[in-house]
Amino acid sequence: MECKQNVNIEYCTCTADCSNRGLCCQCVAHHRSLGQIPGCFFPKDAEKTYDRSVKYFVKVMSKQI
Numbered sequence: 001m002e003c004k005q006n007v008n009i010e011y012c013t014c015t016a017d018c019s020n021r022g023l024c025c026q027c028v029a030h031h032r033s034l035g036q037i038p039g040c041f042f043p044k045d046a047e048k049t050y051d052r053s054v055k056y057f058v059k060v061m062s063k064q065i
């Protein structure tokens with residue numbers, strides 16, 4: 001499968017300056033190796049905290065329900 005970085009970048013909500021921007025497979029693998037959740041999985045306000053922890057993700061998403 002070909003990476004569609006130019007398309008992915010249009011929808012990437014992460015505000016971090018990162019070399020994996022638009023490279024979703026690499027981004028997910030990177031954060032997974034650190035025990036984190038990628039920024040694009042978070043709502044916009046929560047993403048801005050740069051807290052990528054699973055604990056914070058569960059806290060934020062439980063408020064969305």
